[in-house]
Amino acid sequence: MNKKFTACIYLLDKKAVKGLSDHTVLSEDPVSLAVSYGDAETDALIVFDLSNQDAAHEDAILIIKQIAESIGIPVYGAGNIKRMEDVKKLLYAGCKKALLNMSKPASFEILSEVSNKFGREKIGASFTSTDQIKTHEEELEQYVDELFCLDERELKESLTISPLPIVAMLPEISLDKMLSLLENGRLSGISGALVNENIKELVSLKEIAAQRGIHVHLFEPQMPFSDFKLGPDGLLTVVVQDYQTNQVLMVAYMNEEAYIRTCRTGKMTYYSRSRKSLWIKGETSGHFQYVKGLSIDCDNDTLLAKVKQIGAACHTGNYSCFYRDLIPLEEENTDNPLTVFEKVTDIIKDRKLHPKEGSYTNYLFDKGIDKILKKLGEEATEIVIAAKNPNPEEIKYEISDFLYHMMVLMVEKGVTWEEITADLAKR
Numbered sequence: 001m002n003k004k005f006t007a008c009i010y011l012l013d014k015k016a017v018k019g020l021s022d023h024t025v026l027s028e029d030p031v032s033l034a035v036s037y038g039d040a041e042t043d044a045l046i047v048f049d050l051s052n053q054d055a056a057h058e059d060a061i062l063i064i065k066q067i068a069e070s071i072g073i074p075v076y077g078a079g080n081i082k083r084m085e086d087v088k089k090l091l092y093a094g095c096k097k098a099l100l101n102m103s104k105p106a107s108f109e110i111l112s113e114v115s116n117k118f119g120r121e122k123i124g125a126s127f128t129s130t131d132q133i134k135t136h137e138e139e140l141e142q143y144v145d146e147l148f149c150l151d152e153r154e155l156k157e158s159l160t161i162s163p164l165p166i167v168a169m170l171p172e173i174s175l176d177k178m179l180s181l182l183e184n185g186r187l188s189g190i191s192g193a194l195v196n197e198n199i200k201e202l203v204s205l206k207e208i209a210a211q212r213g214i215h216v217h218l219f220e221p222q223m224p225f226s227d228f229k230l231g232p233d234g235l236l237t238v239v240v241q242d243y244q245t246n247q248v249l250m251v252a253y254m255n256e257e258a259y260i261r262t263c264r265t266g267k268m269t270y271y272s273r274s275r276k277s278l279w280i281k282g283e284t285s286g287h288f289q290y291v292k293g294l295s296i297d298c299d300n301d302t303l304l305a306k307v308k309q310i311g312a313a314c315h316t317g318n319y320s321c322f323y324r325d326l327i328p329l330e331e332e333n334t335d336n337p338l339t340v341f342e343k344v345t346d347i348i349k350d351r352k353l354h355p356k357e358g359s360y361t362n363y364l365f366d367k368g369i370d371k372i373l374k375k376l377g378e379e380a381t382e383i384v385i386a387a388k389n390p391n392p393e394e395i396k397y398e399i400s401d402f403l404y405h406m407m408v409l410m411v412e413k414g415v416t417w418e419e420i421t422a423d424l425a426k427r
Helices: 030-039 055-069 085-090 105-118 129-135 139-142 152-161 177-183 199-211 256-266 337-353 361-368 369-388 390-413 415-423
Strands: 004-012 015-017 025-027 044-051 076-078 097-100 123-127 147-149 166-169 185-190 235-241 248-254 269-272 277-280 287-296 302-309
Touching: 004 030, 004 055, 004 199, 015 030, 025 361, 030 044, 030 055, 030 269, 044 055, 044 097, 055 076, 055 085, 055 337, 055 415, 085 105, 085 390, 097 105, 105 123, 105 139, 105 361, 123 129, 129 139, 129 152, 147 152, 152 166, 177 185, 177 199, 248 269, 248 302, 256 269, 256 277, 256 287, 302 337, 337 361, 337 390, 361 390, 369 390
Parallel strands: 004 044, 004 185, 044 076, 076 097, 097 123, 123 147, 147 166, 166 185, 235 302
Antiparallel strands: 004 015, 015 025, 235 248, 269 277, 287 302
């Protein structure tokens, strides 16, 4: 298990403040702050919503959505979770996990429901006392994926009794103490001020930990640059592709330093032939490319990079540099939603073939067709209700919910997207 280094952002009145109890304004622009944390090789980001009014809570959800769209690392949402609807909004905003507060009785009132609906892997829980673990140990083990210790004084005992891995929110401590904690097999990572205050030294901290035999996430080249066949200019050609739609975004070049930096930082870095210098894609525009995969062709002379593109890939403002057609396609197909549908359906198929403990998808399959149909009907009704809401985000969430449950039904009944689209094309 790689030990995670997780940064934190505390949202209050649309600003980032210093901590849960210290509301000194740290940044007027939480999204830019989140991008800077992501650029520093943090492994995840927790965003705490400290608002105390419904309107402010909705503002925080929108900021969290912008953060999730702007960075290439997992985002966890925490704070102000009182209802199942709050969990849903965080997950639909792009959060990898929602963190329930174990000191709030309301968290345990919705725990089984949200875990069953969204999947155990989407639910974390924060605690301030080991008594909270002792009192709810069975529930936590059944419905929660990971625990987050918010009080360093409770960490030592919690590591001995917790049924789950723990991320520790820590103040600044000595390097030796940090390394000693990371060597504990029950600790899955560190977070809090220790990460935030040392954000610029994070790569060095990871390297020191790795030298001690601690497993941490460091991008490392899997193939030496000397194995590539380079062009006459000593550069490697790189074709860049959207990892979700497979759309080709751009072609660029790398020298050895650009290749190593790309592998180490997880952000696409190139060599500019005109400027004769390195450049990180998005360094001035904010349109970063986060690495999702690198492949080399059969001749070892062209690299294929699959990336999460933030904003536009082209300097003209177009999403792809290939926006001008010389011979137009008979049917334009630039953004292929079918690829997204097929990818989700493949995951659902895999869940049915290889059940995963705590999976909401397996829960539906286990309950059978009547449960799937009941949920599909409920989600259809929620679309109708959301359509009366002036907030357009609501109907997007509900349609996505409906489509997911529809895909579960398709897998249960053996229906494919090819069959559906072929039928639609005939109408």
